[in-house]
Amino acid sequence: MMVRNCVLGWFLTIHLSLVTAWYLPGISPINYCPPPVDSESNCKSEITLLVNKLTSKKSFISFRYDSFDFCSLSSEPSPVENLGQVVFGERLSPSSYEIIFGKEETCKVLCSKKYSHTDYKKYLFITKAIMMGYEHHWVIDNLPVTVCVQTVGGKKYCKTSIPLGCFEGNQDKSDSVCLGIPLAKHRTVLLNHVSLHIVYHPVKDSWSRAGNVKAGRILSVIASPSSIAHPNNAPDCTSKQSLILPSDLKDELKITYTYSVTFEEDLTRKWSSRWDYILDTMPQSNIQWLSILNSCVLTLFLSGLLATILLRTLRRDIARYTELESATAVQEESGWKLVHGDVFRPPNWGMLFSVVVGSGVQIFQMLLVTLFFACLGFLSPANRGALMTCALAVFACLGASSGYASARIYKFFGGLRWKTNVILTATVCPALVFSMFLILNVALWILDSATATPFGTIVALLALWLCVSLPLCFLGAFFGFRKPVFETPVRTNQIPRQIPYQSLYSKPLTAFFIGGLLPFSCIFIQLFFIFNSIWGAQFYYMFGFLFLVFIMLVITISETSILMCYFQLCGEVGFLFISPLIIQYFCFFFLGRIYIYIFIPHFYFLRCTS
Secondary structure: OHHHHHHHHHHHHHHHHOOOOOOOOOOOOOOEOOOOOOOOOOOEOEEOEEEOOEEEOOEEEEEOHHHOOOOOOOOOOOOOOOHHHHHHOOOOEEOOOOEEOOOOEEEEEEEEEEEOHHHHHHHHHHHHHHHOOOEEOEEEOOEEOEEEEEOOOOOEEEEOOEEOEEEOOOOOOOOOOOOOOOOOOOOEEEOOEEEEEEEEEEOOOOOOOOOOOOOEEEEEEEEEEEOOOOOOOOOOOOOOOOOEEOOOOOOOEEEEEEEEEEEEEOOOOOHHHOOHHHHOOOOHHHHHHHHHHHHHHHHHHHHHHHHHHHHHHHHHHHHHHHHHHHHHOOOOOOHHHHHOOOOOOOOOOHHHHHHHHHHHHHHHHHHHHHHHHHHHOOOOOOOOOHHHHHHHHHHHHOHHHHHHHHHHHHHHOOOOOHHHHHHHHHHHHHHHHHHHHHHHHHHHHHOOOOOOOOHHHHHHHHHHHHHHHHHHHHHHHHHHHHOOOOOOOOOOOOOOOOOOOOOOOOOHHHHHHHHHHHHHHHHHHHHHHHHHHHHOOOOOOOHHHHHHHHHHHHHHHHHHHHHHHHHHHHOOOOHHHHHHHHHHHHHHHHHHHHHOOOHHHHHHHHHHOO
């Protein structure tokens, strides 16, 4: 035994000595040095500025950078994007901005564009984009280029978008870019100059060359866009005259795009915390506590209501039934006691019931696993597209769970068409979502939107569904059908009992909306921020809050289901309504709420930001 322990300790010591540390939440740092850079140094001098799609809060249609008549892109290949980035619509391309680490630029010309009446279509596309409030999204060193302003309270507010131009009525109260530009009625102003302020942290490490004191790692990139009407002969960034775009092109118009670059050394901040200045200044940080408080109050309210029913009403009913039987020896039963022999009767749509439950188990586990990894920091904003990639991969790998749950329930109902059950479990829910995805994608493709998913990505999603999720669903169903059937605590009556007339509140349609309203009110604040991050091109990173709200949502749904089922049983509703009611909860939570209740904050967000 001692020899074996020594060998095991020696084995672990050797292997642990070979382990190297790595940065968990995001990516490895990139080291930059001023030129010249030799082949032995582990740093680069050229800083690549990547341009992303242009988005607007007034429209869900986003456009690629090259859809506009801006300066041409660089000839370098575009970075490889993962599955999540493509599905979310990120379209990163290298720009023609020439930025050298440590080299400051002042009013450097990027390109010049001339427009005449023959180019009116290209010119009109830019002016309409300014009127709609479209904004740039730039990335340097995997860090979004931000525009930072000082609010009224003196707090610094940074947003990860750069306005394309200014138009009367588009000014944001928290944005000083367009507020300082005098705008006439129905006039558009193009922001054709940008000043980039790059803050870096100097590092004298093993990779840094001796004597190169300006070498470092980028901490932040702050852009200051402005509108300058350059003279035709030479650019002049000191001009105070703004570039106003005329409504018509009677004369030839020349637009000169310029930029400036400055560098600043910062010894107080570290590279590992460079995202803090973006995430801490977002306004959603303070409202998250309101969401937690709202969810806690609702959960406590439902818990108290459920405890009241179980401890008072249920005890009183049992006492009354016991007193009735002992005093009068009457065997007639009333209330929920009448349906004890019908609640476990297989429903008429047992196949659909098992399919929906299996899909619900798969989606629930996918949400749980994805939020768990997000809370650990694996899916941080620094790792672009990781959230959607993880969600899709986990959903496909959890096909075995859906097949197992569906098979167990379908076998309990005495079903014999197990192949049909497995195929429907693996295809119904994904087919509904994928069909809507294809319809929206075709519409975006017709509108030439940047968020339209390419054909190759659609094929990859189909392969992930048919080649991974479907076989795993069959595998899970195989083990599910081999398990013994559930044993019910009571015997099911052979003859179904007739259901009496139901009041309005106990009807399935009423229970459908009332039962879904309470869980929705538990999470509607989080939904607003999620839609804001999707449609407003902002970062959602507070997964700890979201995980807590998700746990409260699960508790709320469970308690709501218990309450609604108890009210149905008190109305002497047995198998004809109890099973469809459970189907409604599964459908409503995993499908119906997505299309009905989630539409409410989506519509509110579009209205409030337009």
